[in-house]
Amino acid sequence: MALNERRVSPATGALHRTAVKWAALYLPVPWPAGIETRPEIDQQCEGTSPADFAGDVAQLAVLLERVATRSRDAEWPEHPIFGRMSRMSWMRWAYLHADHHLRQFGA
Template identity: 40%
Template sequence: MKSLASAEVLSETRARLLRVATDDQPLWGRMTVWQMMRHLGCSSELALGERPMEPVKGVPSALIKFVALRTALPWPKNSKTMPELIQALDECPETGFEELVGVAVAKMEDVARATRLAPKHPIFGSMTTADWMRLGYLHADHHLRQFGR
């Protein structure tokens, strides 16, 4: 299973992020390419423990985590984004697209290098380093495919 723990997968994912262009259009969803880059950077901040979020109530987290991280089932194309991540899109100062890409890549690399990541995810509950590495790859891959990358 692909994970940011693999130097090869990290390099491949970085290259895909760097190929994203400002005029890329989503194949599904309402997120713009600018929002997607900001979203990926903020999601890495969650893993790094830099962006606290409230737990999401609903289906048992262990079941959701298993399906999302350990099965080959594709992620839903229009799943809801956590409110804190939606709010974070509005926090984004005026910045160039290249800077947003740079932050998304740097934060992803920070996650890959991290020796200590957040103990919990708002939806998936308890997380190991291996869980965060797998999630980091799957989440980036999901959004890169959203924009045809």
Template identity: 35%
Template sequence: MAYPSFYDPATRRALADRLAGLTADRPAQWGSMNAPKMVLHLLESLKMATGELRPRTRNLPLTFLTRPLFIHHLGWPKGAPTAPELLAGVPTSFAADVEALRQRILTLPEPGAHDSVPPHPAFGPMTKHDWAVLIFRHIDHHLTQFGC
């Protein structure tokens, strides 16, 4: 299955629009995160995608083989552990945090043709296309987790 690129403007708008259905008390369909923690988690993960946040590297075997499988082909695991750095966001108010996420989704800079992109802490070196698919799938996964 080919997944949309996060950097496509229509894809960004569709993801941002899905946030409208999210409330602080909306229950998760799986996992242990609540909606406010999920919003902060997504904000931190977008910082990781731009290199603003650099989580500790996880030395996983054969990342060059597993990266394309996990990013582009396999189903997204429900309830999988995440890097502690991606759970360290400091809440303001739920409405402000959701708006910050919405703005970040709409305005996250797309890397240029000659820009380098940061490595992923589990998958290692990534291409711009890898990040575009991973960002989309990650946000989609968590919005689906909360029925949005």
């Protein structure tokens, strides 16, 4: 999604693009479990089903590297909930999102 290679339907409003976005990206608390995601990336709907955990983590590392090394001039897509985000906000989101899921599995 962050690489603009997967279309994800929007589910946003003014509150999500402002206060919720700021809280999710900058408050020093872990993201809670159970936050609903968009169906296009939900593994129980249209998203990628889990396979081999070690292989999935390796693929995640490749994708995170691609996000982190993306050209500073690249155009970033709109986040489906947070709307327009800067490169730095996408970097912060990628870190927090990966951390959130890795904590779920004790990795």
